[in-house]
Amino acid sequence: MPADSALTRLDEPKNAIEIEPDVDLASNAVVVRGAFKSYGSFKVLRDFNMTVPRGGIYGLLGASGCGKTTLLECLIGRKRLNSGDIYVLGQKIPDAQNEQRIGYMPQKIGLYGDLTVEETLLFFGRVIEMKDAKIKERTEYLTELLDLRRRNVRLKHMSGGQQRRVSLAVAFLHEPELLILDEPTVGVDTVLRQLIWDHFLDLVHNGTVTVIITTHYIEETLQANLVGIMRKGCLIAEDTPKRLLREHEASSLEMVFLKLSVLQNQAQRRTSERVVEPLGSRFASKIDKAQRGWSLRGSHMRALIWKNAIWFRKNWRTFARALVLPVVMLSIYCAAIGHNPVEFPISVVNLETGPRNCSEHELRCDDPQLSCAFLNVLSRRKLVMKFYASEDVAMETVQKGESYASLTIKANYSKAIAERVSDWNRATDAQIDGATIDVFRDVSNSYMSLYMQVMLYQTFETFLYEYAQSCGLRKDLVKVPLRWGSLYEWMDTDFTDFTIPGALPLIVFTISILLTALAMYVERNEAGLERILVAGINKIELILSHIIVEAVALLPQIVFMMVFAFLVFNMTIKGSVVLTAILLYLAGILGICYGMFLSCAFKSQIAIALVTTGTYFIMVFTCGIVWPIQGMHPLLKKFSPYFPLTLPTDSLRNILHRNWDFFRPEVYVGFLSLGAWSLIFLLLSLIVIRIQRE
Numbered sequence: 143m144p145a146d147s148a149l150t151r152l153d154e155p156k157n158a159i160e161i162e163p164d165v166d167l168a169s170n171a172v173v174v175r176g177a178f179k180s181y182g183s184f185k186v187l188r189d190f191n192m193t194v195p196r197g198g199i200y201g202l203l204g205a206s207g208c209g210k211t212t213l214l215e216c217l218i219g220r221k222r223l224n225s226g227d228i229y230v231l232g233q234k235i236p237d238a239q240n241e242q243r244i245g246y247m248p249q250k251i252g253l254y255g256d257l258t259v260e261e262t263l264l265f266f267g268r269v270i271e272m273k274d275a276k277i278k279e280r281t282e283y284l285t286e287l288l289d290l291r292r293r294n295v296r297l298k299h300m301s302g303g304q305q306r307r308v309s310l311a312v313a314f315l316h317e318p319e320l321l322i323l324d325e326p327t328v329g330v331d332t333v334l335r336q337l338i339w340d341h342f343l344d345l346v347h348n349g350t351v352t353v354i355i356t357t358h359y360i361e362e363t364l365q366a367n368l369v370g371i372m373r374k375g376c377l378i379a380e381d382t383p384k385r386l387l388r389e390h391e392a393s394s395l396e397m398v399f400l401k402l403s404v405l406q407n408q409a410q411r412r413t414s415e416r417v418v419e420p421l422g423s424r425f426a427s428k429i430d431k432a433q434r435g436w437s438l439r440g441s442h443m444r445a446l447i448w449k450n451a452i453w454f455r456k457n458w459r460t461f462a463r464a465l466v467l468p469v470v471m472l473s474i475y476c477a478a479i480g481h482n483p484v485e486f487p488i489s490v491v492n493l494e495t496g497p498r499n500c501s502e503h504e505l506r507c508d509d510p511q512l513s514c515a516f517l518n519v520l521s522r523r524k525l526v527m528k529f530y531a532s533e534d535v536a537m538e539t540v541q542k543g544e545s546y547a548s549l550t551i552k553a554n555y556s557k558a559i560a561e562r563v564s565d566w567n568r569a570t571d572a573q574i575d576g577a578t579i580d581v582f583r584d585v586s587n588s589y590m591s592l593y594m595q596v597m598l599y600q601t602f603e604t605f606l607y608e609y610a611q612s613c614g615l616r617k618d619l620v621k622v623p624l625r626w627g628s629l630y631e632w633m634d635t636d637f638t639d640f641t642i643p644g645a646l647p648l649i650v651f652t653i654s655i656l657l658t659a660l661a662m663y664v665e666r667n668e669a670g671l672e673r674i675l676v677a678g679i680n681k682i683e684l685i686l687s688h689i690i691v692e693a694v695a696l697l698p699q700i701v702f703m704m705v706f707a708f709l710v711f712n713m714t715i716k717g718s719v720v721l722t723a724i725l726l727y728l729a730g731i732l733g734i735c736y737g738m739f740l741s742c743a744f745k746s747q748i749a750i751a752l753v754t755t756g757t758y759f760i761m762v763f764t765c766g767i768v769w770p771i772q773g774m775h776p777l778l779k780k781f782s783p784y785f786p787l788t789l790p791t792d793s794l795r796n797i798l799h800r801n802w803d804f805f806r807p808e809v810y811v812g813f814l815s816l817g818a819w820s821l822i823f824l825l826l827s828l829i830v831i832r833i834q835r836e
């Protein structure tokens with residue numbers, strides 16, 4: 143890399159620091175001793191030692207992939223060492239609570255693309271409990287300094303270099319004692335880079351602020367007070383730039399770096415020769431480990447909820463889709479599921495009248511064409527009847543899949559039926575046979591086959607009933623001798639009405655999982671998760687803030703969906719609308735908690751999508767949504783009530799169809815089940831994030 147003329151000044155830095163032979167935690171901003179860190183079997187830091195005195199600039203140099211970012215992430219407590227000690231501003235990492243004293247700029251931008259510069263600074267300022275007036279003042283100053291005058295543009299619409307400058311502004315915002323900056327000048331032009339360095343020099347001028355900076359522009363670290371050179375997980379040199387140049391008789395730091403690399407390759411590893419006093423645990427014990435990471439701060443929660451609400455406002459299209467999606471799913475569901483089949487073909491051979499459609503027929507007692515009267519009743523089912531002259535041809539249409547069944551009506555049908563009805567106990571075999579319609583059906587589609595069976599029973603019963611009436615006979619005589627009394631007679635026998643108490647919670651549950659996973663995905667991948675954690679927000683606050691905002695967004699979804707289900711699609715609702723809404727709302731909360739658990743447990747979106755799909759099918763199959771639990775395998779029947787949507791489905795069915803109130807166990811148990819499962823997934827999320835180690 144050609145040396146930048148503005149940066150190749152070799153004068154002693156304004157605030158040169160003499161390195162103390164003995165290390166004490168008060169005078170050093172960062173002390174690392176005997177640090178080991180590995181990712182699996184790959185060792186990144188090996189017996190790493192570093193000392194950063196307070197009040198200066200420390201430039202950390204090293205080839206790409208040598209572990210600089212890993213080291214910085216260990217310094218801010220985002221990653222844990224396998225062994226060794228780190229003290230930052232006198233406190234032991236990871237127990238230290240000095241977020242407000244540290245400004246961190248990660249290598250990735252780590253900001254929220256939907257916030258503007260002003261909103262970004264306001265958010266991070268509020269997180270670290272700055273007053274709004276102070277944030278405003280700092281915003282004016284930093285946007286001027288970093289040439290970020292277009293403050294109302296969303297970050298995702300800014301250039302990479304501009305975004306890096308916003309990221310730098312966030313690190314500077316609260317005037318921290320220690321700035322940890324991972325490649326802050328990447329993508330920044332030469333003039334601005336020098337301005338930024340001038341600002342670093344200004345900051346460290348009075349000796350209270352320390353800056354640790356990694357960079358690939360090696361020569362810019364000539365302005366640092368100390369330079370550490372990393373290679374293969376060790377610090378191979380740590381000195382002032384001037385002494386490094388002198389000692390290695392080099393004209394640039396790049397040359398020093400090359401020479402040291404060659405030396406290290408020859409196994410002449412050079413480490414800092416300063417003797418370091420062993421670090422005791424005098425500071426470590428002061429921090430209450432148990433409290434860290436579990437507490438909720440009002441300022442954090444307010445800032446996070448504000449930020450999430452802004453995200454929702456700016457992404458109103460996503461929110462509108464979230465509102466419409468359940469309704470679309472419900473509409474498709476209601477349009478597709480539960481209706482009786484119509485307009486399917488059946489083949490008819492009427493040997494009494496020949497192959498013609500005679501279903502437009504008026505029934506008489508002495509009717510010589512009762513077969514037409516039967517077909518007339520059948521035609522009310524809106525089938526497509528095709529007429530054939532021969533039984534063999536009609537059966538062939540079934541074999542070829544052109545028809546679901548063939549009906550063959552005998553030539554003496556009217557006479558045989560009339561005699562069977564009027565003198566049934568003397569009917570001969572020939573009369574019984576003549577009055578029998580032969581049905582040949584395709585049973586490969588069992589639902590259609592079953593439907594046809596029921597349909598033909600009912601058709602025949604209605605036909606006989608009407609025939610008996612026309613002959614002045616007692617109509618009950620020919621009816622199937624069963625008298626039905628119905629308890630909830632308002633219930634539509636439509637299958638959709640049976641499944642809707644399961645379908646509604648299932649739709650809310652599934653969409654809530656997906657929306658939560660999406661929000662967490664944005665948080666983790668597009669936004670500043672790293673950054674806000676470093677700013678002191680803990681993951682519990684993060685999780686709760688998302689749950690709160692999503693729980694609010696869930697309300698209009700439920701209202702919208704209920705309007706469609708009960709007003710537009712006229713699903714039966716005999717019980718309390720409020721209880722129904724609460725139950726569906728709790729199903730949504732369960733979805734949010736489960737989605738949160740999945741987001742905590744799995745980093746990959748694909749894994750989350752797969753588990754969500756699996757969960758959806760398990761719920762559909764096991765919770766009595768599409769098939770009664772009474773018909774399941776005994777083992778599944780035993781465990782089904784413990785699945786999250788089984789009891790709520792029953793409970794909703796009892797509310798919607800039986801008009802039962804909340805205080806019946808069959809109703810409130812569904813609410814309790816949703817509450818308990820939500821709590822379980824919330825706790826699991828907290829446990830997972832608590833035990834996750836990087």
Ligand SMILES: Nc1ncnc2c1ncn2[C@@H]1O[C@H](COP(=O)(O)OP(=O)(O)OP(=O)(O)O)[C@@H](O)[C@H]1O
Binds near residue numbers: 181204205206209
């Ligand atoms: N989470 C992880 N899992 C496995 N390996 C990792 C992980 N993070 C980093 N590494 C590996 O550790 C090594 C050091 O990575 P690190 O990001 O600390 O390097 P770096 O010096 O900052 O590089 P650069 O200058 O290119 O940013 C690299 O080889 C990287 O692939």
